[in-house]
């Protein structure tokens with residue numbers, strides 16, 4: 001069932017173009033203007049969206065990272081203040097109740113105990129309150145038949161197909177896609193962006209599957225070779241800014257989970273506030289420099305790391321080959337808003353190849369389970 005791949009994780013990484021394609025087919029209408037329909041097929045009920053003022057998201061692990069990308073999209077496209085919480089924290093120290101709040105639980109398995117408990121607590125403390133304070137609970141999941149599916153007012157299915165590797169890859173990309181769906185639908189309804197801008201984003205989204213394929217075709221061998229440089233490496237740092245800060249966190253988490261190398265993800269601008277003290281020739285730094293508004297800033301943060309002798313690996317759009325990097329992993333050029341989906345692919349491959357060269361059980365890392373159904 002691994003279809004010729006050595007591990008399920010590698011198979012699932014390679015399934016990502018088709019996962020994105022499925023999401024595009026199910027949820028988007030690129031010809032909506034000609035047809036007089038909506039750009040997005042998401043029929044959230046009016047109970048959920050009327051007078052919506054803010055969104056809070058609860059999740060764990062990789063789903064929490066997808067939620068951080070979601071926050072960026074919901075705030076920047078749909079202009080809705082959004083707060084992302086660790087479910088394990090939120091369930092015991094929830095924020096004061098705000099009016100007209102949508103709460104979204106993001107869990108690929110739909111069974112994560114903390115996420116379910118946070119949503120249950122939220123529903124319970126809001127039930128019986130006046131209309132503006134009533135619970136409005138949405139789920140984003142790859143398993144509509146899960147416990148989550150039965151708890152929420154509405155579920156957004158991510159259609160990634162079953163994921164067997166313990167480290168989430170295709171379900172992460174599918175969750176981020178679900179946030180494009182949600183943010184674009186809300187942006188359209190609230191008219192926070194123009195129909196032309198919606199079309200521009202849709203056109204960009206439609207390119208993603210072939211762009212992911214291109215990364216897999218052109219970068220995989222290079223990444224496997226690069227991975228040979230880190231047999232003894234004990235620490236890695238991942239840097240990103242803006243919409244790619246969560247991708248730095250995700251790159252670090254993937255590496256930790258399957259290679260057991262200590263890795264930290266930071267917003268690049270935070271380096272100088274402490275973590276830069278860690279850097280020396282033994283700590284490789286991966287900088288996500290995808291172009292767009294923060295490109296120059298990331299490059300200058302990368303330069304600071306280089307000055308501490310760190311080996312610098314850049315995730316960089318094709319035409320941007322910057323001399324600051326020792327190693328460059330290229331991704332197709334894409335507008336900043338869509339860049340996380342491409343930036344994460346080389347990071348998944350990098351952690352896969354580092355772990356697999358170490359001879360580790362990539363699909364079943366020690367101490368981890370696919371669904372964390374206990375607190």
Ligand code: F6R
Pocket residue numbers: 060061062063064106107108109110111112115166167168169253254257370371372
């Ligand atoms: C990371 C990973 C975990 C899960 C987390 C939440 O690769 O697999 O961090 O993302 O346990 O799981 P779900 O999304 O099922 O709630």
